Amino acid sequence: MTNAPTRQSFSAALAERGPQYPEVVVLDADLSKSTKSELFRKVCPDRFFQMGICEQNMIGAAAGLAMSGKTAFCFSFACFVAGRFETIKISVAYGGANVKIIGTHAGVGVGADGYSQMSLEDIALMRSLPAMRVYQPADDIEAAALCEHLCRTPGPAYVRLTRQNVPTIHADGYVFRDGELDELRSGTDLALFGTGATSAECLKAADRLGDSQGLSVAVVNVPSIKPIDVDGIASWAKRVPLIVTVEDHNVLAGMGSAVAEVLAEVGGARLLRHGVHDAFGESGSAAELYRKHRLDADGIAEVAVAARTR
Amino acid sequence: MDSEQHDSGQGGDPTSLPSLCTQLRIDILEMIHAAGSGHPGGSLSAIDVIATLYECQLTHNPHEPDWPDRDRFILSKGHGAPALYAVLAHRGYFPRARLSSLRTFGSELQGHPVVGTVAGVEACTGSLGQGLSIAQGVALAARLDGRDVRAYCMLGDGELQEGQVWEAALSAAAYGLDGLVAILDLNGGQLDGHTADILPLGDVAAKWTSFGWGVRSIDGHDHAQILDALRWAKGRDGMPKVIIANTVKGKGVPFMEDQVAWHGAAPTDEQLEQALAALRGEGAP
Numbered sequence: 001m002t003n004a005p006t007r008q009s010f011s012a013a014l015a016e017r018g019p020q021y022p023e024v025v026v027l028d029a030d031l032s033k034s035t036k037s038e039l040f041r042k043v044c045p046d047r048f049f050q051m052g053i054c055e056q057n058m059i060g061a062a063a064g065l066a067m068s069g070k071t072a073f074c075f076s077f078a079c080f081v082a083g084r085f086e087t088i089k090i091s092v093a094y095g096g097a098n099v100k101i102i103g104t105h106a107g108v109g110v111g112a113d114g115y116s117q118m119s120l121e122d123i124a125l126m127r128s129l130p131a132m133r134v135y136q137p138a139d140d141i142e143a144a145a146l147c148e149h150l151c152r153t154p155g156p157a158y159v160r161l162t163r164q165n166v167p168t169i170h171a172d173g174y175v176f177r178d179g180e181l182d183e184l185r186s187g188t189d190l191a192l193f194g195t196g197a198t199s200a201e202c203l204k205a206a207d208r209l210g211d212s213q214g215l216s217v218a219v220v221n222v223p224s225i226k227p228i229d230v231d232g233i234a235s236w237a238k239r240v241p242l243i244v245t246v247e248d249h250n251v252l253a254g255m256g257s258a259v260a261e262v263l264a265e266v267g268g269a270r271l272l273r274h275g276v277h278d279a280f281g282e283s284g285s286a287a288e289l290y291r292k293h294r295l296d297a298d299g300i301a302e303v304a305v306a307a308r309t310r
Numbered sequence: 311m312d313s314e315q316h317d318s319g320q321g322g323d324p325t326s327l328p329s330l331c332t333q334l335r336i337d338i339l340e341m342i343h344a345a346g347s348g349h350p351g352g353s354l355s356a357i358d359v360i361a362t363l364y365e366c367q368l369t370h371n372p373h374e375p376d377w378p379d380r381d382r383f384i385l386s387k388g389h390g391a392p393a394l395y396a397v398l399a400h401r402g403y404f405p406r407a408r409l410s411s412l413r414t415f416g417s418e419l420q421g422h423p424v425v426g427t428v429a430g431v432e433a434c435t436g437s438l439g440q441g442l443s444i445a446q447g448v449a450l451a452a453r454l455d456g457r458d459v460r461a462y463c464m465l466g467d468g469e470l471q472e473g474q475v476w477e478a479a480l481s482a483a484a485y486g487l488d489g490l491v492a493i494l495d496l497n498g499g500q501l502d503g504h505t506a507d508i509l510p511l512g513d514v515a516a517k518w519t520s521f522g523w524g525v526r527s528i529d530g531h532d533h534a535q536i537l538d539a540l541r542w543a544k545g546r547d548g549m550p551k552v553i554i555a556n557t558v559k560g561k562g563v564p565f566m567e568d569q570v571a572w573h574g575a576a577p578t579d580e581q582l583e584q585a586l587a588a589l590r591g592e593g594a595p
């Protein structure tokens with residue numbers, strides 16, 4: 001089992017695919033050492049564009065490249081790309097440009113740098129744009145599978161990646177299915193829905209809830225936040241009485257809200273949205289911040305137990 | 311300083327600046343070492359200017375940080391926070407003992423400056439490109455309220471690549487904001503490499519001049535030149551001013567100087583010892 005940040009895994013997968021997909025170009029805004037897009041530069045230097053600290057210009061130029069037949073991957077920290085929202089809205093989404101916006105350093109998992117380098121609102125922003133697809137892989141295997149899918153699938157997309165290490169939770173040969181939930185473990189008492197770094201924590205929390213409370217806990221990974229799996233959620237709403245969504249993002253308008261929007265229409269299970277509860281981030285280690293926000297396995301288990309007895 | 315008194319900015323002793331800056335450099339390196347992360351290069355390049363400003367030019371009162379007539383200093387290149395924190399602690403905004411808590415969970419000393427944490431922080435920075443606009447607003451408000459307040463803003467040279475900086479530059483000149491002083495920490499480095507290799511800035515002085523700013527270029531490690539330029543920048547002549555401080559990234563620590571790798575890395579125990587020895591050898595009074 002490996003333990004790697006998804007920024008590393010995704011960028012390595014893209015670099016590997018560079019020679020095979022000659023229309024792929026990569027842009028970065030003076031963060032290629034941190035986003036790891038430098039891995040692509042090393043393989044395909046002529047198709048890598050260092051844009052300087054100019055995120056807005058980078059996104060616009062990516063749209064122009066895309067409109068000329070390229071598949072343009074734009075890298076920066078999630079906060080700095082999602083922060084150029086209106087440029088994305090008009091130049092990328094509205095124009096239907098084949099631009100893949102890759103936001104690394106998502107969530108409070110960023111750690112010591114503090115809130116100005118974190119993005120706790122990017123899913124909310126990107127979900128709100130028509131035509132924009134929103135993805136968050138949970139480990140190295142899913143990051144590579146998603147990368148392959150994006151190289152082959154035209155259109156605007158947003159990908160959210162971690163700064164911190166996440167353990168491998170998928171088996172080799174995993175196939176990414178766009179717009180579908182990814183069931184990691186079945187269960188009948190409740191289902192934990194994770195996305196990105198929280199999926200592995202949900203698995204550990206399910207173990208703990210099984211051991212300490214004798215609960216049968218399902219774990220569902222949500223790599224495709226938009227499109228969201230309406231049928232999949234409707235079916236889980238019949239299989240379990242309680243769904244707890246867990247994300248390193250503001251609970252407002254994130255993955256949990258996407259699930260809530262579906263549940264409100266299909267009915268069935270009760271839902272608890274868990275994540276960062278409308279607060280700013282701060283400095284600290286990723287582990288300390290996951291503890292504080294109860295996004296680690298123990299915290300998730302506590303939240304789930306409390307939700308059952310409510 | 312008496313808690314009732316405001317520091318008019320004339321009080322500081324310029325001859326003490328070299329030894330003070332050596333101590334502040336030591337503080338910066340110890341903080342980043344203790345935190346295990348942070349940005350030494352751009353903190354060390356900026357410290358002579360920030361220290362000279364707070365010692366000898368800024369009108370402020372550490373005991374009354376919200377005093378409405380204070381000058382404001384906004385560190386737009388927020389990753390240089392260790393330099394700002396070291397100077398604020400030295401001036402008495404908070405106890406020096408707190409410096410070692412930089413970047414740790416629960417500390418007021420956030421990785422990048424945050425309003426409402428330690429006293430003396432005037433803006434939330436860390437997302438590059440936003441500080442000069444905020445400083446422009448401060449200068450506009452001062453003029454509206456008839457206060458003799460200056461708004462100082464330090465920018466990185468990589469940061470100049472952000473378009474918002476040039477929107478503020480155009481706008482401040484249009485408003486004739488002579489209460490606004492930008493200070494450019496021209497150290498030639500940014501994150502992925504040297505500015506010249508990433509997105510060359512061309513003739514920076516000519517750019518600011520053509521935007522309608524008063525421009526002065528100095529050696530950003532020469533305290534007399536810094537002080538002279540800060541005095542010049544107080545001129546009320548209807549123009550915003552920019553001081554172009556030519557600096558060395560990592561200044562004072564030979565193995566860090568102009569090394570891209572030291573933009574955002576913490577020294578190991580051994581490297582810290584080496585750095586402190588170099589600083590003490592050079593800067594002993």
Ligand SMILES: Cc1ncc(C[n+]2csc(CCOP(=O)(O)OP(=O)(O)O)c2C)c(N)n1
Nearest residue numbers: 030352436437438466467468469499500501
């Ligand atoms: C909007 C934005 N984009 C990217 C970054 C990441 N980043 C932090 S420091 C830095 C380089 C800054 O270079 P410069 O302004 O020259 O600062 P200095 O060399 O003085 O440290 C970058 C790209 C950021 N903080 N904000």
